[in-house]
Amino acid sequence: MSHPPERPDDETGLPGLRTWPAVYWAVVVFFAVCVVLLALLSGVHA
Amino acid sequence: MLGALFGVAAWGVWRTRDRRGLRGYLHGDGTARWFVIGLSVIATQASATTFLSIPGQGYQDGLGFVQNYFGGPLAMIVVAAVFLPLFRRLKVLTAYEYLGQRFDAKTRLLGAGIFLIQRGLGAALTIYAPAIVLSSVFGWPLGLTIVGAGLVCVGYTVVGGSDAVRLTQQWQLGIIFVAMVVAFFLLLARLPAGLGPGGAFALAGGFHKLDAVSFSTDVHARYTFWSGTIGGFFLALAYFGTDQSQVQRYIGGASLRESRLGLMFHGMAKIPMQFGILLLGVLLFVFYQFQPPPLLFARPSRELVAAHTEPEKLHAVEAAYAAAAGEQTRQLQGWLAARSAGDLPGAQVALVAAQTAHARADAARRDAAQLLKEAHPPAQASEADYVFITFILDQLPHGLIGLLVAAFFAAALNSKAAELNALASTTTVDFYGHLFGHDLGEAHQVAASKWFTAFWGGVAILAALGANLVENIVQAANIIGSLFYGAVLGLFLLAFFTKRVGGTAAFWAALTAQALVLLLYHYLDIAYLWFNLIGPALCVGLALLFQALFNLMGNHRRAVPVSS
Numbered sequence: 001m002s003h004p005p006e007r008p009d010d011e012t013g014l015p016g017l018r019t020w021p022a023v024y025w026a027v028v029v030f031f032a033v034c035v036v037l038l039a040l041l042s043g044v045h046a
Numbered sequence: 047m048l049g050a051l052f053g054v055a056a057w058g059v060w061r062t063r064d065r066r067g068l069r070g071y072l073h074g075d076g077t078a079r080w081f082v083i084g085l086s087v088i089a090t091q092a093s094a095t096t097f098l099s100i101p102g103q104g105y106q107d108g109l110g111f112v113q114n115y116f117g118g119p120l121a122m123i124v125v126a127a128v129f130l131p132l133f134r135r136l137k138v139l140t141a142y143e144y145l146g147q148r149f150d151a152k153t154r155l156l157g158a159g160i161f162l163i164q165r166g167l168g169a170a171l172t173i174y175a176p177a178i179v180l181s182s183v184f185g186w187p188l189g190l191t192i193v194g195a196g197l198v199c200v201g202y203t204v205v206g207g208s209d210a211v212r213l214t215q216q217w218q219l220g221i222i223f224v225a226m227v228v229a230f231f232l233l234l235a236r237l238p239a240g241l242g243p244g245g246a247f248a249l250a251g252g253f254h255k256l257d258a259v260s261f262s263t264d265v266h267a268r269y270t271f272w273s274g275t276i277g278g279f280f281l282a283l284a285y286f287g288t289d290q291s292q293v294q295r296y297i298g299g300a301s302l303r304e305s306r307l308g309l310m311f312h313g314m315a316k317i318p319m320q321f322g323i324l325l326l327g328v329l330l331f332v333f334y335q336f337q338p339p340p341l342l343f344a345r346p347s348r349e350l351v352a353a354h355t356e357p358e359k360l361h362a363v364e365a366a367y368a369a370a371a372g373e374q375t376r377q378l379q380g381w382l383a384a385r386s387a388g389d390l391p392g393a394q395v396a397l398v399a400a401q402t403a404h405a406r407a408d409a410a411r412r413d414a415a416q417l418l419k420e421a422h423p424p425a426q427a428s429e430a431d432y433v434f435i436t437f438i439l440d441q442l443p444h445g446l447i448g449l450l451v452a453a454f455f456a457a458a459l460n461s462k463a464a465e466l467n468a469l470a471s472t473t474t475v476d477f478y479g480h481l482f483g484h485d486l487g488e489a490h491q492v493a494a495s496k497w498f499t500a501f502w503g504g505v506a507i508l509a510a511l512g513a514n515l516v517e518n519i520v521q522a523a524n525i526i527g528s529l530f531y532g533a534v535l536g537l538f539l540l541a542f543f544t545k546r547v548g549g550t551a552a553f554w555a556a557l558t559a560q561a562l563v564l565l566l567y568h569y570l571d572i573a574y575l576w577f578n579l580i581g582p583a584l585c586v587g588l589a590l591l592f593q594a595l596f597n598l599m600g601n602h603r604r605a606v607p608v609s610s
Contacts, residue, residue: 020126020306027122027123028119030119030314031119034317035116035271038321042260044251
């Protein structure tokens with residue numbers, strides 16, 4: 001599967017979340033997993 | 047270890063001795079890869095306060111402080127997706143240069159000025175905080191510790207610039223991580239026989255030290271999921287997106303991709319890293335339940351109380367503490383025995399009795415803190431900051447003490463160097479070059495930048511020599527940031543996401559928002575993280591209002607010509 005080429009630094013227009021959605025989603029999912037694990041830790045030893 | 051530390055600084059100077067040109071001096075040579083950028087971003091934030099104060103925070107309040115970092119990963123996404131590409135596209139040297147391009151000169155100077163004030167305060171803190179702890183514990187003269195550490199740091203930052211900071215940070219951070227991991231495993235090894243990690247967690251949970259996440263909606267509660275995720279998001283967005291000490295770390299990456307990867311690396315590493323450091327503090331708490339700590343952790347505080355308090359008064363507090371701490375240890379040994387025997391009801395009874403004794407011991411410690419206040423009112427340094435260093439000195443072998451002291455100095459140096467580098471860049475580019483030097487040559491500006499690094503180093507050393515902390519170190523740093531970042535972040539949000547707001551409306555809105563935040567902090571009793579939301583919200587809202595008023599006045603003037 002080919003990925004679209006990365007947009008150059010000097011491209012006009014407001015940059016957004018288009019370029020690397022998978023990476024950003026990975027960070028969001030990782031964050032959610034951290035919160036869930038920490039909440040479970042709080043609950044187990046409460 | 048101290049030799050290795052100074053060796054790293056000298057290596058940084060030598061490796062970067064041939065840096066030429068203002069952009070190279072301020073941003074590096076543009077070859078930094080994502081791993082180096084990510085480590086540099088972590089090291090810039092992870093000052094000595096992180097490694098001295100956060101274990102103490104974990105000891106005192108448990109894991110709840112980790113929520114402070116919840117907004118970080120989400121903010122890093124916005125910085126990587128919006129802030130970073132714009133800064134790189136416009137080839138700005140400082141973040142505030144962008145404000146000048148989007149708005150006007152006065153708005154740029156306001157943003158840069160607020161940064162200089164708050165980062166100047168922060169720079170004094172990053173050198174004062176570890177120095178006061180280390181000097182008081184080892185008996186070194188405080189002034190000499192501050193000046194010595196400050197001069198080493200100023201030296202290699204002046205000579206090497208941004209690349210020296212980035213290069214030395216990798217190795218300094220390596221020393222720090224090795225030291226923290228060693229301390230963690232040594233602490234585990236020193237827990238009572240038969241307790242084990244499972245027992246340590248059960249005991250910490252029994253004292254509510256593992257309450258990492260709270261979904262409370264109480265705005266007065268300092269750390270909750272909501273304040274950490276929302277307030278923490280805006281704090282991290284402002285810190286990583288608008289604070290030159292961070293912008294400078296990632297803007298000079300080899301490519302947009304490398305800089306973005308560096309930011310994402312940081313976004314994923316931060317929460318686990320802070321959790322690990324807080325967990326070290328929680329384990330310290332468990333350790334000290336079986337081996338009661340001194341009445342006051344800070345040795346200078348103990349000496350002050352002993353010198354200025356009536357002996358009977360002090361003995362009464364000491365006796366109450368010794369009785370409560372002894373009872374607590376006995377009950378916990380009973381808890382451990384009952385737990386090992388599988389007697390869960392017996393273990394529960396012993397735990398409740400230990401909690402009661404712990405509350406009495408805490409009351410005695412509060413009485414001791416009151417005696418300290420009466421003995422010497424300015425002596426207010428937080429006890430939590432001394433917990434980890436006390437454990438190191440009392441419990442670890444000499445070689446490891448050396449390793450950890452070197453780690454603290456490494457952290458103090460790397461964070462300080464990044465701050466000095468950023469303060470000098472902003473002063474050179476946004477003030478000196480902008481106001482006086484349109485036709486100055488690049489060599490002149492590099493020289494000016496070196497002089498400003500030395501100047502800010504001198505200011506930080508002098509401010510640190512006259513400082514006196516009232517808050518726990520790490521919280522003091524976060525409070526300063528929360529009060530000053532909001533208005534500047536508001537300016538950047540206006541610049542990125544609005545088209546109609548002009549420079550004058552943005553300038554007055556930011557100024558008013560900054561004044562209101564300081565006023566509200568004085569009168570409003572809410573957790574400080576919320577000011578990271580209030581600041582930009584006020585700035586953006588007021589700018590839209592001011593711009594609407596200016597438009598209305600402009601229309602009115604055009605409709606009714608003024609006769610003269």
